[in-house]
Amino acid sequence: MKILFANFILKGNLFMEDLKQGLEQHAEVIWDFEEFWKCENHYDIIHLHWPEFLSYDVQKYVWTTDPFPKELYDKIESCLKHWKKSSTIVYTRHVQYPHLRHDDDYLNLYRMVTSYCDTVVHFANFSIEQFKSWYPEHKGITHVVIPHHNYASIPNNSTRETARKHLKIKSDATVMIVFGLIKEHEKELINKAFSFIPTKNKVLLAPKWKINRRKIGYIRLREWVWKFEKWLVSLNSKRIVDLGFIEDDEAHWYLNAADFLFIPRTNELNSGNITLGCTFGLVVVGKKGSDIGEILDETGNPTFEVGNESSLKQAILNAIELSKEGHGEINKKIAFKEWDVSKIADAYINVMKTSIENKRSL
Known part of the structure; x- marks a missing residue:
């Protein structure tokens, strides 16, 4: 053929x-x-x-x-x-x-x-x-x-412990990762989901969350404000963002450091991040409906109704509990056996x- x-x-x-x-x-x-x-x-x-x-x-x-x-x-x-x-x-x-x-x-x-x-x-x-x-x-x-x-071809050269040490994240922190390009309209949903993690000891891993330049006419002032805001973000130990493109051989640091993966896509049919998260043994959270919701339901992962805050909160709480119960390992077995x-x-x-x-x- x-x-x-x-x-x-x-x-x-x-x-x-x-x-x-x-x-x-x-x-x-x-x-x-x-x-x-x-x-x-x-x-x-x-x-x-x-x-x-x-x-x-x-x-x-x-x-x-x-x-x-x-x-x-x-x-x-x-x-x-x-x-x-x-x-x-x-x-x-x-x-x-x-x-x-x-x-x-x-x-x-x-x-x-x-x-x-x-x-x-x-x-x-x-x-x-x-x-x-x-x-x-x-x-x-x-x-x-x-x-x-599955994404078994991505190098996986770290453990949860070594990944958190590499990224300077506390071993007992609750870590939510959003992997891939983040669109402007998704940032509010991500912030809301992160706010529902019921502890102050938490970290948002969003490498491709971009700090955009403000619409300031005076170029020098615009650049100064942009650099200042990037500096302020870098000081926030609860948010690891704006890191640019992550090479495949570096992805394991971020995925292994997380407890669960959050998919902020609300209009898309599919998301390869379901498979990515499962490959790395993470619980995955995404919207109800479309292929995304169907696959998450079939694999026992939490889903939320778009526009419903109580539904989103419950999905985040379920993700944390499922992570503690080892559901990420179940996802990993599915990824390597079925996919x-x-x-x-x-x-x-x-x-x-x-x-x-x-x-x-x-």
Whole structure:
């Protein structure tokens, strides 16, 4: 079997890197988005992920409000028509739409791309039902659930004790981690969740919580205020924030130091942080509903109703109690047993073979 990964992102995206390595145990895997546009060579499977990452030209419009060019849209559709005839198209549904832009242009792009898929892989059943309700006109698509594989490829070279010592965190502190990029509108929710930890001996680990510059016209004053605020934050032992990008080989310090991981995403379909937290033996807290809530419920982790403070407070209290009871280790066993990369790759290969056979039988 010959598989084409048709997206341009690779370096730094462990989901894609690990899946590619897993699939390579069974098939030839080519990662080259330009092959998608050439429409020349033969591939049994065209594996799509994020439509906005089909090329740099497609992706750059996510950062603007400019109209998506009709000629680019038509070119994508022309390529999809070609591959639909000569190959089997499998799409993994990571998101509902681009995080940065979901106007009609990109909603229509997603609608068009998914209409050419033979099989859609989802991380949970919620996504299947949402997909069908959003695209009732899409017929003949096979839907399957394959879990997000674990992050065992991230180096794990510390223990809870050594990690806390490294970060200068008290051994008996209650530590909440928020991993990944934090958006401005999420900061209030994170602060509220952190406030519900019922002890003063607590720490918020949010490496990518960015201290932004204030809107001050006088540049020198703006820079001085910004640097002063960063300095003040650095003095607060209860908040470890604004550290910038964390390399994969440094992530273990932060994850192993935490008691539970909090997901502040309230509008997204999925979050890889569920899998990340479970891989490192953490209790994970996230919203009810969507794939996030479904997976957390299935694994016995706390969820909260968005906009309901009492629900959020109860979820935080439950997370602390579950952490003390060792539920993080249960999560870890699930991550390594059920979400092993080789096991997930096997599932993908079986789905791809079935999709090819189903298409041939039509």
